[in-house]
Amino acid sequence: MILQPKEKLKKIRKSMFTQEVFSELVAMDQSQYNRREKGRITITDDEWERFAKVLNVDVDKIKEADIPLINITHNHGENDNSINGYEIKVNVPKNIFDIFHAKLDTLISLMSKT
Incomplete structure (x- = not known):
């Protein structure tokens, strides 16, 4: 299954970090993070929390449903x-x-x- 890409997450992440830097900050391999951002892999609630913490935003600002x-x-x-x-x-x-x-x-x- 291929899910809708996570555009809100990508937009905020790109305004602050490259994918390479961000993936290091969230302790994830860049290819694994890339798959999540592109909608190839579901993002868990724990990962959403971790992403939001590093981006210093509320989870609601970046979280999108898996469509x-x-x-x-x-x-x-x-x-x-x-x-x-x-x-x-x-x-x-x-x-x-x-x-x-x-x-x-x-x-x-x-x-x-x-």
């Missing part, structure tokens, strides 16, 4: 007999087309100025 973006599951047949195949579910925001439309309008506006 799955991509979920990959193995298909099973009846009586749990495996069949060859996987199911991939991709969750997108309900307003995805509004977001695309706004970005397209911005792009058209920028291109028309040249």
Whole structure:
């Protein structure tokens, strides 16, 4: 499962520390921290607390829910007999087309100025 990236955490962390420095301050390997910030691994409550302490902010300022973006599951047949195949579910925001439309309008506006 791939989760939504932790944008609030990343924004505050980047304003103060590089990923390398921050991961050292929270006693975590940089690659492990990177996976958490990108939504590849769930961040535990203890880790949220540790991150907030190092950033000197309330947990509420950085904590975001784990919203799955991509979920990959193995298909099973009846009586749990495996069949060859996987199911991939991709969750997108309900307003995805509004977001695309706004970005397209911005792009058209920028291109028309040249």
